[in-house]
Amino acid sequence: MLTNLKELMRYAQEHSVAIGGFNGPTLESARASLEAAQELGMPLILQHAPVHEPFISLELAGKIMLALAEEATVPVCVHLDHGDSAETVMRAIRTGYTSVMYDASGKPFEQNLSETREIVRLAHSVNVSVEAELGNMPHNFRGEMTEYDPEAFYTVPQDAARFARETGVDALAISFGTVHGVYKAKPKLNFDIIRQVRAQTGGLPLVMHGGSGLSDEDYRTAIACGIRKINYYTYEALAGGRGIYDAVAQYPQGLYFHDAAMAATKAMREDVLRILRIFGGGGQ
Template identity: 35%
Template sequence: MALLNLKAILGVANQHQFAVGAFNAIDSNFIDAVFDAAGETQSPVIINVAEVHLPYIDIYATSDYIRKKAEQAGVPTCLNLDHGLTLPTIKTAIDCGFSSIMFDGSSLTYEQNIEQTREVVELCQKYAISVEGELGAVGGDEGGALESMADTALYTNVDQAVDFVQQTGIDALAVAIGNTHGKYKGEPKLDFERLAQIHQAVSIPLVLHGGSGISAIDFRKTIERGICKINFFTGMSQSALQSIEKDVTNHALSQKYNYYLMMMENVQKAIKQTVAEQMQIFNSINKATYYG
C-alpha cells in the first residue's frame, strides 16, 4: 500500500473519532514490532522518525526499510518526520519519500513560528506532503531528561491557535495541554476544557505529543475532544529496556548460541505488545478497512 500523507490518514480518524498512533522508529526491531502490531490489529499507523534521533540512525536506509514494510503490511501508513527543526533535515526527509513533516517551531517567538511554519507548508505543498505545526510548548524535550513536567504558562492559547492555523495553512496542530515528552514527573493533569475549546475553534485535526504516562481514560477523553494523532515512544523504549534487563540476568538464556538474537526477539515482542495495547486504547483497532 502506498504511503498516505497526514491529512489523508487523520481525516478518516477525525470523521470516525479515533486516534492514529505515531510510533517512533529507531531500528528494525521497533519498526518490525509496530508493523506486526498494526497488521494483527488492522490499525492505521504513523511511523515517526525524529530529527533528534538522526545522529543514531541512517535516515536513508531507515526510510527505505519503512516504505518496504508498509507495502508488505498492507495497512494505511504515514511516514512522518517528527519534530523537524531545520530546513536541511526537512529537505532530506522530502528526498527520502516522507509523506508528512512535523515542523517544531515551539521554541521560536509566535511570529517566527508562523513565518517558518508557513515556509515549510509552502515547500511541502509542492510534493503533496502534509505539515503538522506546534503551538505552545509541550513539557520536556525528546533529547533531554527522561522525566519532565508541564508548564501551564506555555499551554496552547485558543485565540492564537485560530490565528496560527489560518496564517500557516497547516494540516494538523500539536497542542500543549499538560502533556510532556518522556515520563511524566508526578500525575499528568490535562486541561480538557482548553482542548475542547481549541477543537471547537479550529477545523483541522489535533495532535497530542508526549503520550507516555497518560491513562487510558484520559487518552479517550482527548480523542473525544479532537485528538486524532498521538505520539508514543517512551513507553516502547521502556518496554524494550525491561525486556533486555530481564534477559541479561537469565542464566539459562545466556548459555544459548543465539543469546543476542533471542534477546532481540523478546525485545520486539515486548514493543509489539505495548504498541498493540496503545492501538486498543486509541480505538484504531480494525479501522484500516475505513480507508478503502
C-alpha cells in the same frame, strides 16, 4: 500501503479515533509497531525524530520505514517528527517521507507562523503533509525535570485559530499539560484547551505529543475532545528493554543477539497492541 498524514487524519476524523505515531529508530521498534497495527487492522504513522540521529540517520530510518510501509496491509504514513529546520524537512522529503512536522514552537509566534507557512507551501506542492506545533512541551526523557508549571506552556486557542488559517497545516500539535518522556508525577491535563483549539480552528486534527504514560481514561478523554494523532514511544521502548531483561534471565548461559532482538520486538508489539486498542476506541 504508503499514504500521507492528511489521508490518515481524514480517517481519524471520520471514525473519531486517534492514529498512533510511533518512532522507529530501530528495525525492531518499527516492525513491532507495524505488526501490532496490522493485527488490529488499524492505520499507522511510523516516524523518525532528529533526536534519534545518533542511532540512525533520517535517510536510513526513512528507507526502512518506507520499505515496511510499501508492503504493509494497512495504510502507513512515514513522518518526520520534530523537524527543526527547513534543511531537515527537505532531507525528509527527498528521502520519500510522506509527511513532515515542522517545529518552530520555541520561536516567537509570528516567526513560527511565517516559517511554517513557507514549509506548508513547499511540502504541499509535492503532496507531503505538514504537522506544526503551537505552545511548547518540556522534555523529561530521563526524569531530569522535577517541577514545572504546565500552564506556562499551554497553547493559546485564539492564536491557534490564526495559525491554522494562515499556515494551512494538516495537523497541529498543541500543549495542554503533557511532557515528552517519563512522568515523575501524575500529569495535570487541561482538556478544555483541546476543546477550545478544536472549536477555534474549525475542527483541525490535533496532535498529542508526550503520549506515553497517561491513564487509559486520559487518552479516551483527549480523543473525545479532538486529539487525532498521539505520539507514543517512550513506554514502548521501555517495554522492549524489559523484554531483553527477561531474555537475559531466561538464557543465563549466553544470549544470541537475534534472540534478544526478537524478545524486544515481542514485548514492544504487546505494548503497542494495548495502546492501539485504546487509540482506536476499543477495549483493553
